[in-house]
Amino acid sequence: MNLPFVKYHGTGNDFIMVDNREDDRRIHDALTPETITRLCQRAHGIGADGLIQVIKHDGEVPYTMGYFNADGKPAEMCGNGLRCTIQFLAELGEPVREMPEVKIMTGAGAIAVRFADEERIQVSMPLPSFTPRDARIVSDGEVVRGSFEVPGLPAPVTGTAVGVGNPHFVMYSSEMWEGEDVHSIGARLMVHTDLFPEGVNVGFARKESPDTLALVVYERGCGPTLACGSGAIAAVAAGIREGRFEQEQTVNVRMPGGDLRVTIGPEWSYAILEGTATRVFEGNVEI
Numbered sequence: 001m002n003l004p005f006v007k008y009h010g011t012g013n014d015f016i017m018v019d020n021r022e023d024d025r026r027i028h029d030a031l032t033p034e035t036i037t038r039l040c041q042r043a044h045g046i047g048a049d050g051l052i053q054v055i056k057h058d059g060e061v062p063y064t065m066g067y068f069n070a071d072g073k074p075a076e077m078c079g080n081g082l083r084c085t086i087q088f089l090a091e092l093g094e095p096v097r098e099m100p101e102v103k104i105m106t107g108a109g110a111i112a113v114r115f116a117d118e119e120r121i122q123v124s125m126p127l128p129s130f131t132p133r134d135a136r137i138v139s140d141g142e143v144v145r146g147s148f149e150v151p152g153l154p155a156p157v158t159g160t161a162v163g164v165g166n167p168h169f170v171m172y173s174s175e176m177w178e179g180e181d182v183h184s185i186g187a188r189l190m191v192h193t194d195l196f197p198e199g200v201n202v203g204f205a206r207k208e209s210p211d212t213l214a215l216v217v218y219e220r221g222c223g224p225t226l227a228c229g230s231g232a233i234a235a236v237a238a239g240i241r242e243g244r245f246e247q248e249q250t251v252n253v254r255m256p257g258g259d260l261r262v263t264i265g266p267e268w269s270y271a272i273l274e275g276t277a278t279r280v281f282e283g284n285v286e287i
Contacts, residue, residue: 001030003287007046007280008088011082012226012257014280016040016048017088020066021056028053033072035287040070046285049222052081054088057105063089064105069221076107079229079273083121086113087277108165114275125230125271126165128237129263134163136198144241148195151217152188159203160238164271166220167196168234170203172242177204177216179224186218201228205235207244212252226257229273236262237271 006017016039020027023081031053041047053066054252065085067078089096096102101114101124111122129135132143137143143161150157159171186202202218203284217231218224231254239245250263261274 001026001287003027003030004282004284005046006088006091006282007048008084009257009280010083010227010229010277011255011260011275013078013080013228014048014226015081016046016051018051018053019088019092019128020053023055023057023087030287031068033068035066036072037070039285039287042074046283049219049225050075050078050081051176052085052088053077054085054092056094061103061105061110063094063102064068067106069219071221073221074107075221076094077111077126077230078106079123079125079233080227080275080277082106082111082113082123082229083275083277086115087120087279090115091279098259100184102106106165119276120274121277123229123273125272125273126163127268128233129163129268130241131163132161135161136163136167136196136200137161137169138195138197142173142279144238150185150188150192150195153185157185160241161200162234162237162241164230164233164237166199166202166230168231168238169196170205170235171202172205172207172239172244174206176206176214182218184226186219186224190218190220200254201231201234203228203235203238205229205239207239208254211245212254213239214254216256227255227258227260227275229275232260232262233264233271233273236264237268240264249282256257
């Protein structure tokens with residue numbers, strides 16, 4: 001089967017975008033986990049952190065973002081992927097720029113996205129939650145600055161578990177995280193199923209100024225990525241809970257692929273992610 005695609009990135013977090021607005025069963029059947037993994041391989045495929053299939057519907061929620069990580073497994077949602085999705089829809093001729101907001105269905109429910117201006121896109125992200133159920137952590141209560149022994153690591157890890165439609169464990173440090181730590185800690189925590197039965201995205205954060213943090217995310221099913229939208233929300237939420245930032249404050253999240261802006265409302269009433277989405281190239285691939 002010949003599959004047209006467009007490559008996009010949101011602050012360096014890159015995706016293979018597939019137009020399946022007609023909800024063609026042949027495309028669904030062709031995009032097996034094995035095929036998605038092959039397409040996302042950087043040495044042997046197109047190369048991406050994930051694949052997004054865009055489907056169109058009638059009704060209040062007109063689009064679905066079917067998101068798969070680079071390992072071929074579906075994930076609940078992706079903030080950077082949502083920005084790429086609405087930009088992709090605009091390129092396809094959908095009237096999304098003229099709409100005050102566009103609702104897109106994800107595995108975490110319907111999420112509102114809108115163009116803030118010609119370049120920047122705002123995503124109304126799932127509200128951060130620290131309950132064990134939402135953070136998908138095995139615990140009797142909320143985990144804020146909790147410490148755990150992790151098999152294969154020489155010392156306990158300390159961090160905050162937060163759900164943003166998907167699970168995150170955010171660790172703050174006063175020092176810059178080294179790449180070796182990101183790989184070794186991230187890889188072991190991601191598969192620590194006794195603590196995180198569904199896996200977890202691991203955030204390595206450092207507060208740099210009153211309104212800026214540096215962040216690297218070891219994403220579940222991907223490894224370290226240049227940016228992670230839900231990870232940015234999780235890091236700011238964990239920072240607020242730990243007393244590092246304030247609600248209603250716009251925090252600049254500096255990631256390897258560029259900057260995102262995050263604002264979390266009073267009493268956790270809203271969580272806004274803002275950034276850009278960039279078209280890279282298009283092509284066709286046999287699958």
